[in-house]
Amino acid sequence: MKKFKVLSCAIATTLCLTMAPTAFAGTATKALSVNTDPSDWDRPNAGNFVASYSAGDNYIYTALEGIYWSPAQIDNYEKAYGRYLTLDLKEDGTTHSLNGYSATTTLPDPKFDFEDDQEDESSTTPGYGRNEEVEVVSRGALSDWTRYNYTANFRILNSSANPYLITYASQSIPPLYPGGDYNNVPGVNTTGPALQGEYFNNFKTSNVSSSNSTKAAKTVGILSNKVEVDTHSKSKKAKVSKAYDDITNRKQLEDYKKKHRDLLDKKTSKKDNRNQKVKEEFTVTFNTPVTAKKIKETISKHNLKASVIYARGINNLGERVTIATTELTDESLNKIINSKDYSFKGFIEIEGEGSVADLNNVQNDAEVYAVETADTESTEHDIRPMGLSWKLEELNK
Structure with missing residues (x-):
């Protein structure tokens, strides 16, 4: 089982390779x-x-x-x-x-x-x-x-x-x-x-x-890469995560977002006050790419333990580049922002862990599109928060 990791804010990092003059x-x-x-x-x-x-x-x-x-x-x-x-x-x-x-x-x-x-x-x-x-x-x-x-x-x-x-x-x-x-x-x-x-x-x-x-x-x-495939089948690709994979239009995306908002509201409104302190795995998706300052403010203000930060870039071929980092130093974020491998657009998602009470406050932020948490009670939702930035970008075109 994967152990939860918290973003390191104490170690400087470099995201993309920069070949500076060196001894070798x-x-x-x-x-x-x-x-x-x-x-x-x-x-x-x-x-x-x-x-x-x-x-x-x-x-x-x-x-x-x-x-x-x-x-x-x-x-x-x-x-x-x-x-x-x-x-x-x-x-x-x-x-x-x-x-x-x-x-x-x-x-x-x-x-x-x-x-x-x-x-x-x-x-x-x-x-x-x-x-x-x-x-x-x-x-x-x-x-x-x-x-x-x-x-x-x-x-x-x-x-x-x-x-x-x-x-x-x-x-x-x-x-x-x-x-x-x-x-x-x-x-x-x-x-x-x-x-x-x-x-x-x-x-x-x-x-x-x-x-x-x-x-x-x-x-x-690793998993077997010799899975038998019926090459005569005319069926579409099997749904891996049905609730997420079924999203093909903006209404479906909004419905998916609402289901997760209702799920978080339900967790927050339980009578047992101790429940609001329960830590939940989450993914925060922003409406549009945001600054490093906004990422840090969101994490600090809402007591979040961030494990991975996602960012968006566009390379010289016009392709979307998805960037991820587990470190949150100024140097790390600046390397992402100033990389010559792509044109930096902003930070798009935060993955991590937080209390249901704090996450409920996060989803009321005007710059946040959605907050997903794990749903262990229904097969209609995803057990792992999926992150919605790619779907949001596709449907905003």
């Missing part, structure tokens, strides 16, 4: 093996795995660049049995030397998980106080042959270690209980091959470029 720098660029099996729809048809480091920096930049899927893969994806496309960038092994803290992607309608769930071989306690894995789940429809990017930054916690940076694809469903992960499927413990990978020491001081990696052939514990 290195990059590993490795082509993904071409996927010729259209039923294996979660694995990209092709693309590159990239990992970079510059001396003096305290982080490693990783990415899947120019990844794409064929029409046949997308056709099978649309017929899949209630699964979302999922990609991971992570530290493989047990060096416990990296901490993922920021990510970006051009994938449609993404959500990120910064996961602290690796177990030491000699321990039964998961997690070491850092996120060894950064995961993105794409909830939107992919376009044929369109090239997508996904990046993740990892802070170096142990400079003498030699972690293996690895990436893989899988299929996910939403959490089945509050606080769970998208790929948490009870009873499933299968493996699939990694897409690519490289040891830190191999690119720490020099460039590495190849199409093969012996280590990358290693299997890792």
Whole structure:
């Protein structure tokens, strides 16, 4: 089970890689093996795995660049049995030397998980106080042959270690209980091959470029990417999270928003005053992108424990870039705002934990579009707050 993380306000961070003059720098660029099996729809048809480091920096930049899927893969994806496309960038092994803290992607309608769930071989306690894995789940429809990017930054916690940076694809469903992960499927413990990978020491001081990696052939514990698909089916993509996925027009979005407002009102109005102090997992979506000042004010004024902050950018191709960070320092936010990888538009969502009383006050803020909390009593709502910024942007076009 994923442990709740609180945004760090004490550690300075850099969101996107900036290659300043340094004593040395290195990059590993490795082509993904071409996927010729259209039923294996979660694995990209092709693309590159990239990992970079510059001396003096305290982080490693990783990415899947120019990844794409064929029409046949997308056709099978649309017929899949209630699964979302999922990609991971992570530290493989047990060096416990990296901490993922920021990510970006051009994938449609993404959500990120910064996961602290690796177990030491000699321990039964998961997690070491850092996120060894950064995961993105794409909830939107992919376009044929369109090239997508996904990046993740990892802070170096142990400079003498030699972690293996690895990436893989899988299929996910939403959490089945509050606080769970998208790929948490009870009873499933299968493996699939990694897409690519490289040891830190191999690119720490020099460039590495190849199409093969012996280590990358290693299997890792993920959901099976060999789900049987009926290629003759004419049905639409199965609903993964019906209440959210069914939203296709503004009225449906407003109805969904109202259901969650009514849910929060119900939790707040219970006679037991202790209930108002109960902590709830939440997602706050703003009407339009807001400033860093507004984000900080919302968190401070309403006593929120923020775990992930989302932002919006537009790249030079006119594509939406979704940015996520687990840190809230001025330097971190300024790096997001001033990145040259996109034109920054503002901050769009806050994920975290807060009391029902405080969250009820948040939803009365004129700049807030919606506050979602987990609904454990009805199958009509989502157990995990979904975040509505992508839907709101789509329907405001």
